[in-house]
Amino acid sequence: MALLLLAFTPFLGITPIDPGRIFQDSANSFIFWHLRVPRTILGFVAGAILALSGLVCQNLFKNNLATPDLLGISSGAAAGAVIALKFKLHLSFLGNGGAYIFSYLGAISAVLFIFMVARLIKNSSLYTFLMSGVAINFFYASVIVFFQYIFDYSDTFSLLRWLMGGISVAGYGEIVFLFCLLVVFLVLVFSFKKEFLLVSAGDDFAQSRGLNVANFRIYSFLGLSFFVGAVVSTCGPIGFIALVVPHVSRSWGKSHYNETVAFTFLLGGSLLVLADLLARTLIPPVDIPVGIVTALLGAPFFLLLLIAQLKKTD
Amino acid sequence: MIEVAGLSYFAGARPLLQELDFTVNKNDFVLIFGQNGAGKSTLLKILAGLVPAGKGEVSLNGRNIAGYSKKELATLLSYLPQSDEFGLPILVKDILLAGRYPYRSIFKKPSDRDREIFSAGVERFGLADLLQRNMQTLSGGERKKVLLATAFIQDVPIILLDEPVNFLDPGSTVQLIQMLKSLHQSGKTILVVSHEIEHFFPCANKMLALKNGRLSYFGRKIFSPELFQEIFQVDFQRTFFGGREIIFVNE
Numbered sequence: 210m211a212l213l214l215l216a217f218t219p220f221l222g223i224t225p226i227d228p229g230r231i232f233q234d235s236a237n238s239f240i241f242w243h244l245r246v247p248r249t250i251l252g253f254v255a256g257a258i259l260a261l262s263g264l265v266c267q268n269l270f271k272n273n274l275a276t277p278d279l280l281g282i283s284s285g286a287a288a289g290a291v292i293a294l295k296f297k298l299h300l301s302f303l304g305n306g307g308a309y310i311f312s313y314l315g316a317i318s319a320v321l322f323i324f325m326v327a328r329l330i331k332n333s334s335l336y337t338f339l340m341s342g343v344a345i346n347f348f349y350a351s352v353i354v355f356f357q358y359i360f361d362y363s364d365t366f367s368l369l370r371w372l373m374g375g376i377s378v379a380g381y382g383e384i385v386f387l388f389c390l391l392v393v394f395l396v397l398v399f400s401f402k403k404e405f406l407l408v409s410a411g412d413d414f415a416q417s418r419g420l421n422v423a424n425f426r427i428y429s430f431l432g433l434s435f436f437v438g439a440v441v442s443t444c445g446p447i448g449f450i451a452l453v454v455p456h457v458s459r460s461w462g463k464s465h466y467n468e469t470v471a472f473t474f475l476l477g478g479s480l481l482v483l484a485d486l487l488a489r490t491l492i493p494p495v496d497i498p499v500g501i502v503t504a505l506l507g508a509p510f511f512l513l514l515l516i517a518q519l520k521k522t523d
Numbered sequence: 524m525i526e527v528a529g530l531s532y533f534a535g536a537r538p539l540l541q542e543l544d545f546t547v548n549k550n551d552f553v554l555i556f557g558q559n560g561a562g563k564s565t566l567l568k569i570l571a572g573l574v575p576a577g578k579g580e581v582s583l584n585g586r587n588i589a590g591y592s593k594k595e596l597a598t599l600l601s602y603l604p605q606s607d608e609f610g611l612p613i614l615v616k617d618i619l620l621a622g623r624y625p626y627r628s629i630f631k632k633p634s635d636r637d638r639e640i641f642s643a644g645v646e647r648f649g650l651a652d653l654l655q656r657n658m659q660t661l662s663g664g665e666r667k668k669v670l671l672a673t674a675f676i677q678d679v680p681i682i683l684l685d686e687p688v689n690f691l692d693p694g695s696t697v698q699l700i701q702m703l704k705s706l707h708q709s710g711k712t713i714l715v716v717s718h719e720i721e722h723f724f725p726c727a728n729k730m731l732a733l734k735n736g737r738l739s740y741f742g743r744k745i746f747s748p749e750l751f752q753e754i755f756q757v758d759f760q761r762t763f764f765g766g767r768e769i770i771f772v773n774e
Binding site: 411414 | 571597622670
C-alpha cells in the first residue's frame with residue numbers, strides 16, 4: 210500500500226503529469242522529478258520519523274498522550290529554528306545547514322529541562338516528567354509568539370507559514386539527510402527491542418531484569434530530540450502524526466513488536482503523504498500548510514478512534 | 524542472605540518505614556502482611572533495590588545492595604510488581620526471553636543456557652500454547668503465570684512478589700500458589716507481600732508483620748490470633764482439614 214502510494218502520488222496534483230513524458234525534457238519532467246518526487250519522499254520520511262517518535266515516547270512514558278509535541282521537544286525545536294531564522298544564524302552539520310543545529314539545540318534543551326526537574330524532585334515519577342514537558346512546551350510556545358511579535362510584517366508571515374508545517378522542497382539534499390536519520394532510527398528501534406519491551410512492562414519490572422531505566426530513558430530522549438529536531442527544522446512542526454499513528458498501530462491488534470514498529474513507520478509515512486496530497490489539491494491553486502490538514506483530519510479521527518475503543522470496552 | 528539493619532524510609536517528612544531489623548535466610552518463604560499503607564510494597568521495593576533506603580542498610584550476601592549494578596542485582600533477585608499492564612503489544616515468548624536480559628548483551632543471540640532455561644520454564648509453567656500470544660490478550664491468571672515464569676527463567680535465587688494473586692479467580696490463585704510452592708521446594712527464597720493471608724500462610728515458614736511502618740513481628744511462622752487482631756482488628760481462626768492447615772477470618 211505504502212509503495213503504491215509513493216509510486217502514484219507524484220503524478221497527482223494541480224498540474225497533471227503524463228507518465229509517458231517524465232523522462233523527456235519538459236516542464237512535466239521538471240515538476241515530477243524536482244518538485245513532486247522529492248516532496249512525496251520527504252513527506253513519507255518525515256511522517257515515518259514523527260510516528261516512530263510518538264511510539265517511542267508513548268512507550269517510554271507508558272502514556273498514550275505522550276508525544277514529542279506534548280513534551281515540548283517539537284516546540285523547543287521550532288523555537289530554536291525561529292531564533293535561527295530571526296538572527297539569520299547558520300551552522301552546518303553533515304552537510305545539512307540552516308536551522309537544523311538550532312532546532313536540535315532547542316529540542317535537546319527541552320529534554321534536559323525535563324530531566325533536570327525530575328532530578329530536583331525527590332521520588333519523581335513519570336507524571337513529573339510529563340508535567341515538566343507540558344510546562345516547557347508552554348514556555349517555548351511563548352518564545353515563538355514573542356519572536357513572531359518582534360519580527361517585521363513580511364518575516365512574520367513567512368514564519369507563520371513555516372510554523373503551520375509544510376513539506377514543499379526542491380531537490381534532494383535535505384531528503385538524503387532525513388532518510389539517513391530514518392534508517393538510523395529504525396536500526397536503533399529494532400536493535401533495542403529488548404529494552405523497549407522491558408520498559409513497556411513498567412520501570413520496576415524492567416529494572417529488576419537488569420535494565421538501567423533512568424539511563425535508557427535519557428539516551429532515548431536525546432536520540433529523539435535529534436530526530437524530531439531534524440524533521441522540525443526541515444518541515445516545521447507537524448502535529449497529530451506522532452499522537453494518532455502509534456495509537457492506530459496498537460489498536461489494530463498487531464501482536465508483535467516488529468510488526469507494530471513496521472506498521473507505525475509505514476502508516477506514519479503514508480498518512481503524511483496523503484495529507485500533503487490533500488493540502489496541495491484541495492483548494493487549487495492554494496498550497497495549504499500540511500500541518501493544518503493533519504490537525505483537521507487527525508483530531509476527529511482520533512476522537513472516533515477513542516469512541517470506538519470505549520464502545521469495545523463497554 | 525538479606526540483612527536489614529536500622530532501615531527507615533521517608534516520603535517527604537512522613538516516615539513510611541521505621542527502624543526495621545531482620546534477616547531473611549536462604550530458602551525462606553516469607554509472608555509480609557499489614558494494613559493498607561503500612562509500607563509493605565515500599566519495603567519490598569527497597570529489598571529489590573528499586574528504591575534506595577532512606578536510612579539504615581540492606582545487605583545482600585553480605586554486600587550493601589546499593590553497591591550492586593542493575594545487571595548484577597538482576598542475577599540475584601527478581602521482582603514481580605502488582606501491575607501487569609503493557610504499553611506495547613508484546614508476545615509471551617518475548618517477555619519470557621526478557622528474563623535472560625541480565626545475561627545478554629545488545630547484539631548477542633541467546634546462548635545455549637538461555638535456550639535451555641527458556642525451554643525448561645515453558646515446560647514447567649505449561650506455556651507452550653501461549654508463546655505466540657499477545658500478553659495484552661491473556662487472562663489475569665495467565666499473565667501472572669507468565670510473569671512468574673520470567674522470574675524462573677531469570678534463574679535467580681530470590682523472588683519477590685507484590686500482591687501476586689490480586690484479582691485472580693480461585694482456580695488461578697491455587698495454580699499460582701502451587702507454582703510458588705514448587706519454586707520454594709526447588710531451593711528459591713521467596714518473599715510475598717499479600718493481603719491474602721489465608722492463601723499464603725500455609726506455604727510460608729516465616730512472616731513479617733508491619734504496622735504503621737514499624738515491625739510488629741518477624742520470625743518463624745506462628746498462628747497468633749493476637750498478632751492478627753493487632754494488625755487487622757479481626758479474629759482469625761485456624762483449623763486442619765485432611766492434614767492441611769487452614770486459617771480464616773471469623774466474622
